[in-house]
Amino acid sequence: MRKIKLTISYVGKNYNGWQKQKNGMGIQTILEDAIKKATGEDVELFGAGRTDAGVHALGQVAHFETNSKIDAQKFYYAINQFLPDDIKVLSSCEVGKDFHSRFSAKKKTYVYKFYASEVILPLCEFDAVKVNSKFSFNSAKKAIKYFKGTHNFKAFCSSGTNVKTTTRTIYDIKLKQDEKGIYNLFISGNGFLYNMVRIIAGTIVEVGLGIKEAKSIKDIFASEKRDNAGRTMPANGLTLFKIEYE
Amino acid sequence: MRKIKLTISYVGKNYNGWQKQKNGMGIQTILEDAIKKATGEDVELFGAGRTDAGVHALGQVAHFETNSKIDAQKFYYAINQFLPDDIKVLSSCEVGKDFHSRFSAKKKTYVYKFYASEVILPLCEFDAVKVNSKFSFNSAKKAIKYFKGTHNFKAFCSSGTNVKTTTRTIYDIKLKQDEKGIYNLFISGNGFLYNMVRIIAGTIVEVGLGIKEAKSIKDIFASEKRDNAGRTMPANGLTLFKIEYE
Structure with a gap:
C-alpha cells in the first residue's frame, strides 16, 4: 500500500461542502468516485x-492509500479525467506512512474576500462578498492585531462541533486591498474552529462599518460569548488557500 | 437634454461583445433596453x-443623452433593476455637453490574466487563461520594456478595422504575480488597436515560454508584420480595467 497526497482546487458553489453527505453532493465523494474510476479501488x-x-x-490537501501502480506524480492526471470542471487535482505525490493530511498539517491559510x-x-461576486459602501479600510485595519497569537476563540466560533479546546493560534493575519479594490483577509493558523474565519471576518467588517470598536475585541474574547462577536460572513467569500507541512 | 456618464462592469462570457449585434446579444443593446425600461426613452x-x-x-464607461428627470447620481440604481446579474452599472453622474466616453478618454487600462x-x-478559469507550466516569469519580464512608449503597433494588431494610424502610446505596462500565482499584465495607453492587448500578452507569454527572445521584439515592431508577433491570447483572460478622463 502506498499513501498518496493530493492538492486540490474547487469552486464551492455547486457542492454541499467537503464531507460526505447523506443528501447532496460532497466534494470528498466526487473525488473518491473519480479515484475509483482511475484505480478500480474503493478508497x-x-x-x-x-x-x-x-x-x-x-x-x-487530501490523502488516500492505494495498491494501484499509477505513478504517484501522475495520479493527479489520472483522477482529473473523471472530475467535473469545478473540481481539479493540481498535483500528487507519494508520502510516508505517518503522513495525515489533517493531523500532520502545521499551518493552514484561508483568505476571505469582500468589497465595499x-x-x-x-x-x-462568485468568490467575494459585497459589504456596505460605508466600510472604512483604515478602521478595519485597527481590528487585525487583536486576533494574532494564541487565544481562546470560543466567542468566534459557531456551536455544533465537539472540540477539546477552543484555544487556537493565529500565526499571521493581514488585510490587503488588491488592484480591483477587493479586500483580501489572509489568516494563517494551526487550526480553525467551526465558522471561525467567517466570524473573524464579520467582526473585522463590523469594525470597518463602525458597528463595533476595534478595542472592544478584547472584551469579546474575554466574554467567550458568540453573540458578542460579529456576523458570520457568507460562505462564498471564503477560500481554503493553502495547507503547509514540515 | 442632459448627458449621463455610466461606469459599467460585466462578465463577458455570455455575450457577443460590447457592440450591437445583428445575431446575438451585445452588451450595449442590453443596457439600452434597460435604460428604456427606466426612462421610457430610446437612447x-x-x-x-x-x-x-x-x-x-x-x-x-459609456454615455447617453436623456430628458428623464431621474437624479443623475441615482441613474445607476434605476438601470440596474432591469439588468441581468452579469452586467451592472456601478455609478452614474451628469457630464458636460462636450464629454464623449470614447473621444474624451485620456487613458485606458486593460488587464490580461493568465497562469502557468x-x-x-x-x-x-473564468477570467484567467492557462499557459504551459514551463512559463518563466523572469524571462517574460524582460519583454515588458519593449512595449512602453510610442510605437507603430502594426505587427501587434489583427486586420479588420480601418484606422488612420497604427501608432499608439503605452504609458505603463507591468507584469505582476498575485498571491494565487496568477499573472496580471496591466497595460495603460492612449488607445488600443484591434486585438492589440491580446497579441502583446501572447508575445510576452511566448517569451516566457522560450519560443521567442525578448530582444526580438524590436525586430517584430520593425517588420510591421502580424505573423511575426505572438499568438492572440483567448478573450476570457482580458478585462477592461478602467478609463480615465481629465
Whole structure:
C-alpha cells in the first residue's frame, strides 16, 4: 500500500461542502468516485480542511492509500479525467506512512474576500462578498492585531462541533486591498474552529462599518460569548488557500 | 437634454461583445433596453471601449443623452433593476455637453490574466487563461520594456478595422504575480488597436515560454508584420480595467 497526497482546487458553489453527505453532493465523494474510476479501488479520502457548503479551495490537501501502480506524480492526471470542471487535482505525490493530511498539517491559510460597494460587482461576486459602501479600510485595519497569537476563540466560533479546546493560534493575519479594490483577509493558523474565519471576518467588517470598536475585541474574547462577536460572513467569500507541512 | 456618464462592469462570457449585434446579444443593446425600461426613452449609448465577445469589464464607461428627470447620481440604481446579474452599472453622474466616453478618454487600462499550470484552475478559469507550466516569469519580464512608449503597433494588431494610424502610446505596462500565482499584465495607453492587448500578452507569454527572445521584439515592431508577433491570447483572460478622463 502506498499513501498518496493530493492538492486540490474547487469552486464551492455547486457542492454541499467537503464531507460526505447523506443528501447532496460532497466534494470528498466526487473525488473518491473519480479515484475509483482511475484505480478500480474503493478508497477513503482524508481531507485536511472540512470546508463548508459554498466554500472554495485553492490548495485543499487530501490523502488516500492505494495498491494501484499509477505513478504517484501522475495520479493527479489520472483522477482529473473523471472530475467535473469545478473540481481539479493540481498535483500528487507519494508520502510516508505517518503522513495525515489533517493531523500532520502545521499551518493552514484561508483568505476571505469582500468589497465595499453600492452594487454587486459581476466580475467578483462568485468568490467575494459585497459589504456596505460605508466600510472604512483604515478602521478595519485597527481590528487585525487583536486576533494574532494564541487565544481562546470560543466567542468566534459557531456551536455544533465537539472540540477539546477552543484555544487556537493565529500565526499571521493581514488585510490587503488588491488592484480591483477587493479586500483580501489572509489568516494563517494551526487550526480553525467551526465558522471561525467567517466570524473573524464579520467582526473585522463590523469594525470597518463602525458597528463595533476595534478595542472592544478584547472584551469579546474575554466574554467567550458568540453573540458578542460579529456576523458570520457568507460562505462564498471564503477560500481554503493553502495547507503547509514540515 | 442632459448627458449621463455610466461606469459599467460585466462578465463577458455570455455575450457577443460590447457592440450591437445583428445575431446575438451585445452588451450595449442590453443596457439600452434597460435604460428604456427606466426612462421610457430610446437612447443611443456610446461606449469607451468596444470589448470583443468574451472580454470582461470592471470599469467600462459609456454615455447617453436623456430628458428623464431621474437624479443623475441615482441613474445607476434605476438601470440596474432591469439588468441581468452579469452586467451592472456601478455609478452614474451628469457630464458636460462636450464629454464623449470614447473621444474624451485620456487613458485606458486593460488587464490580461493568465497562469502557468499543468491543470486548469477551477477558481481562476473564468477570467484567467492557462499557459504551459514551463512559463518563466523572469524571462517574460524582460519583454515588458519593449512595449512602453510610442510605437507603430502594426505587427501587434489583427486586420479588420480601418484606422488612420497604427501608432499608439503605452504609458505603463507591468507584469505582476498575485498571491494565487496568477499573472496580471496591466497595460495603460492612449488607445488600443484591434486585438492589440491580446497579441502583446501572447508575445510576452511566448517569451516566457522560450519560443521567442525578448530582444526580438524590436525586430517584430520593425517588420510591421502580424505573423511575426505572438499568438492572440483567448478573450476570457482580458478585462477592461478602467478609463480615465481629465
